[in-house]
Amino acid sequence: MSAFISEFDLRTRAREDAPTIAIKDSIDIAGYPTTAACRALADQPAAAEHAEVVQRLLDAGWRINGKTNMHELAFGMTGINDFTGTPRNPQDMSRIPxxxxSGSASAVGFGLADAALGTDTGGSVRGxxxxxxxxxxxxxFGRVSRVGVAPKETTLDCVGPFSREMHVLIDVMTAIDPTFDTRAARADASKARVGIVAVQADADILRAVxxxxxxxxxxxxxxxxDAMNDAFVAGLAVINAETWRAFGHLVDTGKLGADLVARLRAASNTSAVDVDAAERVRRMFTASVDRELDDVDVLILPTLPTFPITLEAARAGTSVIAMSSLIRPFNLSGHPALSIPVPVVGTSLKAGLQVVGRKGADEKVCAVAACLTKLNMPKGNYVE
Known part of the structure; x- marks a missing residue:
């Protein structure tokens, strides 16, 4: 199903029954190349050391069972990859993952691992x-180490976990973030004050949230x-500038997918003026989110404005950039944000509900999400 690029059983003081976790192929694992699912990087030498998050997982007794597939160079929202294969969507295999x-979400959804690590630059975990x-x-942003994670320089990207259950996700955070307060993340959050953000999304998804x-x-x-759409556009400008700076030199190798070449060439047109304007929006939007979080504990909104499109539609050229309209702004602002699945009336597909918290209040976000999942977490509806 192409969720894994490579499967193995990496143990460091891990018990036979230790929980399993898969690692996105933009994160270093010693002895294995970090290729970012890209032909242009396929001949990379093996990483000499584990990324810090990988070492922390091993030290905590987790068992790593594979490197997961991904959208090439982490620069795309569909998960389609014609070089390493496209992971299947466990909710509906006709739709994009x-x-x-993509591989991290797919592996967890299909039960191939208890958890997985991904990276989120413009919604690439939550989406x-x-x-x-x-x-x-x-x-x-900045709370979890990115040492040993590609690209090296970023003002947006965060390493984050996937799981099927909140208690497992909290266990992963406890392992990868030495400052994470596990007790606070497991505390009763039923009295939390919630702000429901008014956004544009499908009516059935808004009702589900x-x-x-x-x-x-x-x-x-x-x-x-304020400025939610401006933050979305600004986030695009920043990710374009930073991705071009990190990977633009690969365009002329002839080893990138045609769609990626087109996106990188477009990204190369992002000017210093564009980035300066985006940084002004970053400051304005961050202040707006902080103001709202002065009066509530968390903000809640849909993760995606609509259900994922089909693979057929994506391959035919249907744009997916609007998928990130509700998630990308919080990469720009740096606030913690978590997506849980919630049932939607009239369909077996689950929508994403996004919980956004104050900077540094990752534990509160987890506690509220855990409270939500007790009554809303769907079970047993994945594709077999």
Missing amino acids: GGSS PAACCGVIGFKPT ESAVHRAGFASRSVEL
């Missing part, structure tokens, strides 16, 4: 999580976030 951490019906978390909040019994109010 989402990108760029695939919502597509594949699993949980995905983007921590506060509001129903999930209602079932959990949270006190809630409506919230307007």
Whole structure:
């Protein structure tokens, strides 16, 4: 099913019954090349050392059972990869798995691992999580180590976990973040104050999100976030500039997919003026989110504005950039954001509900998400 690029059993003081975790192929594992699922990097030498997050997982007793597939160079939202194969979507195999951490979401959704690590630069953990019906978390920017993670330089990217259950995700965070307060993440959050963000999304998805909040019994109010669309556009400018700087030299190798070449060439046109304007929006939007979070504990909104499109439609050229309209802004601002699956009336597909918290309050985000999942987590509906 192409969820894994390579499968193995990496143990360091791990028990036979240790929980298993898969690692996105943009994260170093000693002895294995980090290829970012890209032909141009296929001949990379093996990594000499584990990324810091990998070493922490091994030290905590996790068993790594594979490197996961991904959208080439982590620069795409569909998860389609004609070089290493396209991971299947466990909710509906006719639909895209989402990108760029497609293999990580797929592996968790199909039960190939208890958890997985991905990276989230413009929604690349939360988007695939919502597509594949699993949980995905983007921590506060800078909180989890990126040493040994590609690209090296970024103002957006975060390493984050996938799981099927919140208690497993909390276990992963406890392992990869030495400052993570496990007790606070497992605390009762039923009295949390919730702001439901007014956004543009499919009506059935909006109803599913509001129903999930209602079932959990949270006190809630409506919230307007200033400059949400501006933050989406600014996030695109920043990721384009930073991805071109990291990988633009690969365009002339002749070893990139045609779609990626087109996106990179377009990204090369991002000017210093564009980036300066994006940074102004970053400051404005971050302040807007912080203001709203002064009065509520978390913000809640859909993860994706609509259900993932089909593979056929994506290959035919249907644009997917709007998929990231509700997730990319929080990469720009750096706030922690987590996606959980919630049921939608009239379909077996689950939508993503996104929980956004104050910077550094990753534990509160996890606690609220755990409270939501107690009443809303779907079970047993994955494709077999």
